[in-house]
Amino acid sequence: MVTLFHTSPLLLDCGRPLSDVRVAYHSYGEAREEATLVLHALTGDSAVHEWWPDFLGEGRPLDPTRDYIVCANVLGGCAGTDGPAALGDIPISLRDMARVGRALLEHLGVRRVQIIGASMGGLLAYAWLLECPDLVMRAAVIGAPVRHSPWAVGLNSAARAAIRAAPGGEGLKVARQIAMLSYRSPQSLAATQTVQRRPGVHAVTSYLEYQGEKLLARFCERSYVTLTGAMDGFQPNDAELASIRTPVLAIGISSDVLYPAAEVRAGAAALPNATYWELDSIHGHDAFLMDAGELPGRVGAFLRGAAAES
CATH class of the missing domain: 3.40.50.1820 (Alpha/Beta hydrolase fold, catalytic domain)
Structure with missing residues (x-):
């Protein structure tokens, strides 16, 4: 430091x-x-x-x-x-x-x-x-x-809207789920998200929920807003x-x-x-x-x- x-x-x-x-x-x-x-x-x-x-x-x-x-x-x-x-x-x-x-x-x-x-x-x-x-x-x-691009800005805009709609952590989890869908591909998810972790819950749903919880434990929603805004700008x-x-x-x-x-x-x-x-x-x-x-x-x-x- x-x-x-x-x-x-x-x-x-x-x-x-x-x-x-x-x-x-x-x-x-x-x-x-x-x-x-x-x-x-x-x-x-x-x-x-x-x-x-x-x-x-x-x-x-x-x-x-x-x-x-x-x-x-x-x-x-x-x-x-x-x-x-x-x-x-x-x-x-x-x-x-x-x-x-x-x-x-x-x-x-x-x-x-x-x-x-x-x-x-x-x-x-x-x-x-x-x-x-x-x-x-x-x-x-x-x-x-x-x-x-407008596509990338749109994804970040949706993520920031989720944070504004549910401050305190829940919005950041949703923002991460939105982002994770853009970080992987349909083929990738089809190949990796095949085993249900909870009865009656799609594997990809459990995966996205896990990713949201994991990010919330280590990241700040205000930083997420700041950094995605810098990227879009x-x-x-x-x-x-x-x-x-x-x-x-x-x-x-x-x-x-x-x-x-x-x-x-x-x-x-x-x-x-x-x-x-x-x-x-x-x-x-x-x-x-x-x-x-x-x-x-x-x-x-x-x-x-x-x-x-x-």
Whole structure:
């Protein structure tokens, strides 16, 4: 945990200045001036060793014996970095999060980074590319578009409406159920939700209820509203995207219904220096966590500077 912006405040996109911002983070490997920055998903956190074992470890894309790896909890979340409990319910943007991340890297003595981000972390990677182009050497973006579509905004709007309709926890559970349906695919649910856990209750119903309870135990509904609002508000125009000269590996997932592969591919085509690759999996958006397949190898080769195959 560090406290940043002591002497000069952070000016948020909404116009509010913030001082003494607390930032929680994990680092792996020996500190150096070049680092690999991991950007976590919506309800994730900075403990990469807990949620991405396919990627972190010796011989993997995030190798602490070779690289200095940093992952910070995002501004507005509820995993240690200042969020609504400390800041109030003020709007936070993805660009605000990138500015906080840059200040953290400066504090750590990091001058250049390569980025890997998935889901919300992928959207945030694009914010980094726009906000800190001088800092980023390359970026691997997994399962994320260049901007939120009406479909993605609609799903988040429904989730926030559930929270407003039933504050105190019940709404957050429903919001998670809505999200989980977009994180998996019809094929994935058909393959995995076949055994009834309670008599007379569909397996998928029990699964969604369990996911809602699990999120309620570890997450904050105010952060959920703040972070989904930041994602929806990230709407770079085509001219901004065309200004991104940094090499990007954009990865779609064949069965992703939240961010369809065609949308990720089209976003990559709008970038001057992007390569697209597609992970083939039946498990939808969450395949980057549960069915990685060739993904670690592809990302590892890209981060090492090797030419990714199209």
